[in-house]
Amino acid sequence: MQPVSLMGGSLPDWISAVSQLIFLVIFVLLFLGANQRLQVYVWKGDIRSKLSMIEWMAAGARRKAREYIVKNRGSDVDTLLERTIDFFIIEPVNIEPIDIIKRLDHLFNVRRLRFKEFFKDAMKDVSEVVRSRAEVAIEIAAALNYIYKVVRHLLMYGEKTKNWVLIMQLQLLMPAILQQAQTLWKAQDYFIKGVPIGDGAGPLVVYRLAGPEARWVDVDDETVAAEVEFEGRRLVLVKAKGPASSVGRPGHAVEKIVEDLIARGSKPALLLTIDAALKLEGEETGSIAEGVGAAIGDPGPEKIRFERVAAENGIPLRAIAIKMSEEEAITAMNEKVYKGVEKAVERARKIILEETRPGDIAVVVGVGNTAGIGQ
Amino acid sequence: MEGQVMPYWLQALLLIVSLAGIIYLTIKQAREVSRVMESQKPPRIITEVKCGDEIIKRDFQEGDYVGGPSAECEGGRVVGIYAVAESQQGEQKGRRKPLLP
Numbered sequence: 001m002q003p004v005s006l007m008g009g010s011l012p013d014w015i016s017a018v019s020q021l022i023f024l025v026i027f028v029l030l031f032l033g034a035n036q037r038l039q040v041y042v043w044k045g046d047i048r049s050k051l052s053m054i055e056w057m058a059a060g061a062r063r064k065a066r067e068y069i070v071k072n073r074g075s076d077v078d079t080l081l082e083r084t085i086d087f088f089i090i091e092p093v094n095i096e097p098i099d100i101i102k103r104l105d106h107l108f109n110v111r112r113l114r115f116k117e118f119f120k121d122a123m124k125d126v127s128e129v130v131r132s133r134a135e136v137a138i139e140i141a142a143a144l145n146y147i148y149k150v151v152r153h154l155l156m157y158g159e160k161t162k163n164w165v166l167i168m169q170l171q172l173l174m175p176a177i178l179q180q181a182q183t184l185w186k187a188q189d190y191f192i193k194g195v196p197i198g199d200g201a202g203p204l205v206v207y208r209l210a211g212p213e214a215r216w217v218d219v220d221d222e223t224v225a226a227e228v229e230f231e232g233r234r235l236v237l238v239k240a241k242g243p244a245s246s247v248g249r250p251g252h253a254v255e256k257i258v259e260d261l262i263a264r265g266s267k268p269a270l271l272l273t274i275d276a277a278l279k280l281e282g283e284e285t286g287s288i289a290e291g292v293g294a295a296i297g298d299p300g301p302e303k304i305r306f307e308r309v310a311a312e313n314g315i316p317l318r319a320i321a322i323k324m325s326e327e328e329a330i331t332a333m334n335e336k337v338y339k340g341v342e343k344a345v346e347r348a349r350k351i352i353l354e355e356t357r358p359g360d361i362a363v364v365v366g367v368g369n370t371a372g373i374g375q
Numbered sequence: 376m377e378g379q380v381m382p383y384w385l386q387a388l389l390l391i392v393s394l395a396g397i398i399y400l401t402i403k404q405a406r407e408v409s410r411v412m413e414s415q416k417p418p419r420i421i422t423e424v425k426c427g428d429e430i431i432k433r434d435f436q437e438g439d440y441v442g443g444p445s446a447e448c449e450g451g452r453v454v455g456i457y458a459v460a461e462s463q464q465g466e467q468k469g470r471r472k473p474l475l476p
Contacts, residue, residue, distance in 0.1 A: 243440035332458035374442030
């Protein structure tokens with residue numbers, strides 16, 4: 001058998017020549033950064049595919065929010081969406097920390113009252129509960145829209161400035177960003193239906209401590225309190241007003257209650273806060289931990305009120321945390337969290353019995369979103 | 376004519392490799408999208424109603440809330456609402472009747 005002759009050379013000679021040429025071209029391209037360009041091209045493709053999923057979720061969330069408002073006889077829905085979906089809060093100046101909490105609190109109050117007005121105008125004939133659900137539905141749509149816009153911005157900016165490090169970082173972050181977007185997307189349905197979420201564990205513990213016969217009274221905006229007796233102690237229980245989707249203003253409410261009690265000569269012997277807490281990977285959902293301090297995850301204005309009122313009056317500030325993941329905190333309360341609530345009720349009773357005496361007053365606060373949990 | 380044998384062979388190989396790569400990436404992408412869709416399947420939500428000393432479990436109905444009334448019995452009250460874990464939900468497939476204590 002003679003080797004096949006091709007233009008004067010044999011087939012093996014040609015294969016060898018072409019292979020060497022390809023190798024040489026690849027070698028030169030490596031020096032010119034072609035490998036990086038190819039890698040960036042793959043990363044960009046991956047980011048774009050995930051970005052299209054986020055875009056789809058953002059559009060879906062907006063559509064669902066719109067449908068819910070229309071279904072509940074909302075008027076001028078497009079204007080409402082337009083005004084609320086890109087609504088922002090500018091952080092107060094922090095290089096001058098004096099009265100920063102007061103300024104932050106003021107901004108949050110203005111935002112809260114503005115939103116209430118927006119929704120009252122658009123949904124006149126419905127209950128506060130329905131309005132609160134519409135508000136959260138739009139907040140979730142706004143959050144997804146924001147995630148979409150930020151990722152798109154980073155991708156486009158990375159492309160424009162040929163910043164492959166930025167694109168690489170974004171590609172590495174995309175799974176976590178996508179997971180967060182998915183969580184928000186799933187959460188919207190539960191808020192619209194009024195299903196209690198994991199973050200409602202704190203209010204549910206307080207509801208259990210109060211029992212179904214407790215008489216609840218409004219103490220602050222969207223915040224209620226009840227007084228019950230437990231083993232000779234007076235318990236003042238505080239939670240957001242349900243079953244609307246609200247976290248209330250527990251710090252403001254507790255400040256008022258404690259100051260009122262002290263003015264009447266009955267200083268509380270214990271201030272106990274109960275909240276959902278983000279677990280570390282590997283920790284069991286629904287497990288309980290206790291500690292000192294204010295168990296509340298707000299940016300400051302509520303938390304500082306617990307700390308100030310406790311420190312100024314020498315009241316022990318105790319905390320119970322019910323562990324869960326971020327996804328579990330904002331989606332339907334699962335069975336593990338639900339069982340954690342029972343454990344937290346027992347732990348709260350134990351702390352009250354151990355740290356107060358008969359005749360004492362203990363203020364117990366269930367911190368968290370009380371969606372689907374009434375009183 | 377014989378000079379065209381090698382380019383055809385190389386082209387075919389390149390084509391097969393490229394196609395395999397595209398198919399692999401497409402399947403990978405499709406799996407990712409289906410995973411997102413899969414995670415959207417809602418879990419079963421259970422409502423616990425207290426009737427006297429008894430706790431009745433049933434599927435969640437819109438309008439239920441903890442502390443709210445329930446039509447299961449006179450004076451019935453919703454005492455808990457939670458989602459059933461996915462593994463448990465899998466075991467219960469095919470029998471979506473109300474859970475009885």
